[in-house]
Amino acid sequence: MSTRTRFQIERDLATLLANFNGREYSDPIGPETLFFGDLGMVSIDAVILAEKLEALYGQKLPFHQFVSQMSQRGVQDLAVGDLAAFLQTHLR
Amino acid sequence: MPATTSNGIHPRFTTLPSNVVVSAAPACPAWESELFLLCAPDRSALLTLVQQLETFLQREPTVDLKDLAWTLNHDLPTAGKRLAIVAGSVAELQKRLARSRERLHRPDCTQLRDSLGIYYFEEPLYPQGKIAFLFPGEGAQYINMAGDLCAHFPEVADAFARCDDAARRAHHPRGSLSRVFQLPPHASAEEFAQAENELRQLGNAMCSVLMVDYALWRLLGAFGLSPDAVAGHSMGELAALWAADAVEIDDETFIRLVGAVEAMQHAEAAGQGTEAVLLAVGAGKADLAPLLNAHPAGTVFLAMDNCPHQTVVVGLPGPLAAIEADLQARRIMHERLPFRRPYHTPLFAESLAPLRELFAGVKFHTPRIPVYSCTTARLFPHDAEAMRELTVSHWAAPVEFTQLIENLYAEGVRLFVESGPRGNLSSFVEDILRGRTCAALPLNVPRRSPLTQLQHVLGQLAAHQVPLRLDPLYVRRHPRRIEWMPSPIVPSLPPTLQGGAGARAGVMTSYFEVMEQFLDLQRELMELYLARGPQTRSPAEDLIVQEPLASLPAEPLPAEPAPEPLPLLGTVIEHVPGERLVMRRLMDLSRDRFADEHTVGGRTVSKVDPHQHGLPVMPMTFTLEMIAEAATVFCPGKVVLGLDRVKLHRWLAFDEEIVGEVEITLRSAPANPEEPGVTLLTVEVRDLSEKAGVAALGFVRLGDRLPPAPEPTPFPLADQHPCRITLEQLYNSLFHGRLFTGVLSLGVVGRDGTIGEIVVPPRRGLFSWTDQPAFLFDPVLLDIAMHPLCGWHLEQESQAGRILLPFEMGRLEMFGGPLPEGTQLRVQGRIVEESARHYVHTIEVIGPNGRLWARMSSLKYWRFYVPFGSVNFHGPKDQYFLSTRWTAIEDKLQQMRSHPGPLAVARLEPPADLQRAGMRRAAGCVSLTPRELSEQRRLSGTEAEQIRWLFERITAKDAARLLWTQIHNERIFPADIECYPDGPGQWHGARRAVSEPEPFPRVATTHRDGVSFGVACMTGRPGIAATRLTGPAHDEDRSRLALEAVASALQTAVAELFSESCDPESGLVRILPSANLAPRLPEHGGAPLRVYTFAENGYLVAITFCEQEAP
Incomplete structure (x- = not known):
């Protein structure tokens, strides 16, 4: 159970991703926005993002589970909503 | 996606196996996105430009984006502030312009770096910062990497074709490399998974990545990009050495490489040698050190130090499993890699033999560009043996990518362009250099259209002030200029303006008429030609430009094309065997590199750009060769004996910006009763870019074999004396470059002739796609054979603006094919002055065996007057003034x-x-x-x-x-x-x-x-x-x-x-x-x-x- 709503988490992610790693993204970021296709992120960014989210929410998160889920899904892109769902499940 | 043949090669390129049917190029669909560059002297001028463009777009919302992009991009000033935008529609462009304007108005905004495609840097990284190209290795491959780039860029298509051909000859199970990673769009999920598995196999992974690395390197070169340093990661290091010309990778070497890598793949699959476990870990070297040190030496290794958040650990199964458990406990991301051999560790040393054997046969040279080793993280040694050893031992040593990038950064590199698929290396660079100013630009990434990603990279490079030429984006799409700026002032002309030099009597006026004849269609000649041709044709038909056929030609191509692709051969448009053959060939300066060596107007034109020359024009002898090559398609199995009565109406000029096209029409002609064994064809060459103007007319003679080489004609020469002109003076007066330089000595000159010595020059560099063009004649040598006669002309008293251009070749007879580089020949040439405007040369070229190699008779020249006193019109342009x-x-x-x-x-x-x-x-x-x-x-x-x-x-x-x-x-x-x-x-x-x-x-x-x-x-x-x-x-x-x-x-x-x-x-x-x-x-x-x-x-x-x- 999380004290933050799904919507709030999505807003957190949108703020974080609008200016991430020296790169901006000026279109609106919503649950459908894709990490690789839209935001132009690369694999290392996932690791950095994980660190930033752990710092933001003050807890360790099982990102390695999330990563292996991602690689199981093959080369499909990842949407912001997917990450939000994961966070909602695991945030205390 | 534009139509491609089954092996992914665009149908326009004709160097294909004979079972592939060729059709004319399809019309060009719009691209998913375009790159727009705005450049102005300062930021406020840039803002004005942005606003002007916004105003224009409001007025013309249906503008063609390609035309707009080309208009903006093609004559970019070299200095100033640059804004780069990538957009796929007018609406997107408007949005991004508006965003740029908002941000640029704010003085605290020092850069724009928006993933959508907006780039601006107040402090560009170039030229203070250097550029490095990075080449990824195995692991970077993915299905459909490089996408349809080979359909859009011949550099990529050529590279693919070359590597595919080598793979086929190496008996690759698929017959080509590109088939391994190119899947049609309608492939099922199972097919996709299967293809991924196949691609993941070590051999396929390595070779396909190497191929794409090489192809993208060629593409970057087409945009005028050249790095200050190169480096590669694991297998990519070979691509770096290749790019820097440090290794010679000809087709034979590539075949052996494919073979060696296949052998490695088999050993991998069969589990030969030490079995190992490979683990990719989401942590850096420093974090892993304590975990690794807990195990006995020689059991676990750090095989790759990629960046602070990625390393690859390799070791024996037992200790690796323990490390895995450790990482799990610490919640550090990790993943097993699907390989079983201890690459990049000392454990692999026992398996180096096949690689050592492969590289023993490869030549190493001092690199043309500094190459950094991924093992030592420093420059490669210059000694060939040391280079070889380092290349081989790389496979048993760890990949020190982090240190490599640190060292490159310390050397001043700020821009890292990843010339290869996936973009892993770029993300490593960003991680390694986090917090420091740099740009890591991946040329090809999985989740973005290749063309769009390319535009993003080019846009960022342009925004960082890297000099680029963007022509390859437009050169095959026929863009048009858009008037989008507020219109400039047009000068008004006085009503009495005349074009000519006015009331100049005598020679000049009559010459004007003669010029009209020379450069325009000669009606009487045309009618004469029509009267001589075959029966069932009306004059009107001949003058109508043939529309390109969208469907197959009437008959399949002849069963036996020439064994090697002829370099000046075009595409068949229409072929009625025995009757008519129409072929078209593109005139592309980036491929026909010889044209830049034959530039009307001269060679030394600019100090800023030593490569700027006069107008590149197809040499007459190349036109003759082009005709002869087409004739071999008309008459397969026959040999071209020569050409007759070839009249040249206009030169075929090349253009930097637009790819031109010529059309060659051959028709069968009645045989000459005096030469019954000789097949005669008529030929017409049209320049399709000049309103289908006729460029040349003539006849081709073919037979079963070349005649025996005759003795040279006796050559008495009155008033014989050693030529007083030096070679330097000669070449100062010609507009030919290095590849056409072949006069050894100007020998002797007499009253009406000259004898000189020439040599066959190197052929590398004439064409972009081959170093050994398989000519029928040797058009370069034929051109060079005419140069000694210039010595005679230069000796003459009156030099008033002497320019001679050939307009007719009476007869060309060939007695042999191309000779080896370095062969020396003698030229004896007769010169007859028919009038003040009109010279006739007859030239015999005598081979080393003392017999004729070729004879050119009745070669007629117009003499042009550019009367600026004794000025050498072809000389360096800073030495005289036209005014x-x-x-x-x-x-x-x-x-x-x-x-x-x-x-x-x-x-x-x-x-x-x-x-x-x-x-x-x-x-x-x-x-x-x-x-x-x-x-x-x-x-x-x-x-x-x-x-x-x-x-x-x-x-x-x-x-x-x-x-x-x-x-x-x-x-x-x-x-x-x-x-x-x-x-x-x-x-x-x-x-x-x-x-x-x-x-x-x-x-x-x-x-x-x-x-x-x-x-x-x-x-x-x-x-x-x-x-x-x-x-x-x-x-x-x-x-x-x-x-x-x-x-x-x-x-x-x-x-x-x-x-x-x-x-x-x-x-x-x-x-x-x-x-x-x-x-x-x-x-x-x-x-x-x-x-x-x-x-x-x-x-x-x-x-x-x-x-x-x-x-």
Whole structure:
């Protein structure tokens, strides 16, 4: 159970991703926005993002589970909503 | 996706196996996105530009994005602030422009780096920062990597074709490499998964990545990019060495490489050698050290130190499992890799034998570009053996990528371009250099369209001020210029303007007529040709341009094409065997590299760009070779004996910006009864880019075999003496580059002939796709065979602007094929002067066996007059001026001026020959900057307007150059001066590629009756007006001209001025502004402006500097 709503988490992610790693993204970021296709992120960014989210929410998160889920899904892109769902499940 | 053949190669490229059917290129669909570059001297000017573009888009929301992109991008100034935008629609472009405008308005905004595609850098990284290209290795591969880039860029298609061919010859199970990773869009999920598995196999992974690395490297080169350093990751290191020319990877080597890698793959699958576990870990070297140290030495290794958040750990299964558990406990991301052998660890040393054997047979050279080793993280050694050893031992040593990037950064590299798939290396670079200024640019990533990603990378490079040429994005899409800027002032022409040199009697006038004959279609010749041709054709049919056939040709291609692809062969458009063959060939400067070595106008054109030359033109001998190659398609199995009665109507010029096309039509002709064994064909060559104008007509002779080589004709030579011209003088007078340099000695010259020695030069560099073109003749050697005769011409007394261009070849007879490089031959040539305009050469080329290799008879030349005294028209362009310096006027001005200062006055009466369209293009190539040349290309006015455009500009440059040389004692090339019109007849110039503002002459020009006049000064506002003088100069004439001169200088109307007084003795006229105008000239104190008028050389000239009369 999380004290933050799904919507709030999505807003957190949108703020974080609008200016991430020296790169901006000026279109609106919503649950459908894709990490690789839209935001132009690369694999290392996932690791950095994980660190930033752990710092933001003050807890360790099982990102390695999330990563292996991602690689199981093959080369499909990842949407912001997917990450939000994961966070909602695991945030205390 | 545009249609491709089954092996992914675009149908336009004809070097295909014979079972592939060729069709004409399809029409070009719009691209998913375009790149837009805006460039302005400073940020506020850039903002103005952004706003202007926004205004334009509101007005024209249906504009073609490709046309707009090309208009903006093709003549980019070298200096200034740049904004790059990638957008797929007008709406997106508008949004991004608006965003740019909002951000750029804020002074605290120092950069724009938006993933959507907006890039701006207040402090660009180049040229202070260097560029490195990084080549990924195995692991970077993915299905459909590089996407359809090979359909859009011949560099990629050629690279793929080459590697695929090598793989086929190495008996790759799939028959090609590209088939391994290219899947059609409708593939099922199972097919996709299967393909991924196959691609993941070590051999396929390595070779396919290497192939894409190489192809993208070629593509980057096409954009004019060249790195300051290169490096590769694991297998990618080989690509880096290849790119730097440190290794020779010819087809044989590539085949052996594929074989060696396949062997590695089999060993991997069979589990041979030490079995290992490989783990990719989401942590850095420092974090892993304690975990690794907990295990016995030699059991676990850090195989790859990729970046602070990724390493690869390799070791024996037991210890690795323990490490895995450790990582799990610490919640550090990790993943097993699907490989079983201990790559990049000492455990792999036992398996190096096949690699060592492979590289023993590979030549290593000193790299052309600095190559950094991924093992040592430092430069590769220069010694070939040491290089070889390092390349091999890389496989048993860890990949020190982090240290490599740190070292590159320390060496000043700031821009990292990843020439390969996936973008892993770029993300490593970003991680390693986090917090430091740099740019990591992946050229090809899985989740973005390849063209779009390419545009993002090019956009960022451009925004960082990296010099680029963007032509490859447009050169095959026929873009059109869009008028989007508020329209500039168009100079108004005086009604009496004529194009020619006017009332020049005698030779010149009659020559003008002769020129008309030469350069336009000769009606009587055409009719003669039609009468001679086969029966069932109407003249009208021949003159209609054939539409490209979208469907298959009437008959399949002949079963036996030539064993090697003929380099000048085009695409079959129509083939009725035995009757008619129509072929078309593109004229692409980036592929036909020889054209840049044969440039009308000369070679030394610019100091800023030593590669700028005159107009690249297809040498006549290449046209002959092209005809002969087409003839072999018409008559397979027969040998071309030579060509007859070939008439050349216009030259085939190449263009930097547009790919041209020629069409060759061969038809069977009735045999000559005196030569029954000889098959005769008629040939017609048309230049499709010049309104389908006929370029050449003639006959081709074919037979079963070449005749036995005859003895040379006896060659008595009266008044024989050693040639007095040196080789240096010879080549100074020719416009040929290095690849066409082959005269060993000019031997002896006589009254009507010469004997010289020539040599077969290296053939590498003639074409972009092959180093050994499989010519039928040797068109380079045939051209060189004509050069010794120039020695005879240069010895003649009268050199007045001697330019000889061939217009007819009576007969070419070949007795042998291409000879090895370095073969020496003798040339004996007879020269007959038929008239002041007309020379005939007959040349015999004698081979090392003392017999003829070729004979060219009745080779007819026009002699052109470009009478600038003893000026060598083909020489370096900073050594002479087309204009005449008007010292008489200059001297008087110096005496009369109230504010004396350095000045120059010039006058140019362009000769009729130089005004013809073809010569104008050549003159443009050697006098204009690339930006101006682009503009000349797109002029759409009348002949007279275009003539004026060019020659007034040349006069302006000459005036500026004369003055500059006088002040600085330094010569400048006209092509190194950017001339910007401030208004009609008003110019400010700048030295090209000098970004610091510096004082430069201001120039005023005028043009009257085909003559241009110019005045240059450093201070004051110049203005000039002139007219032909047929009698004495009257006061009214002087005053009228004086008004024009001041109007030009002040950029105002003549009606706003009036003449206060005119002194007929001195020629001084005083001009005052009207009451209307005076308030708008704040610096004007009410005193009249001085204008100096002169009656000289049949002209009345008025010159002013807007000096005010002293009270």
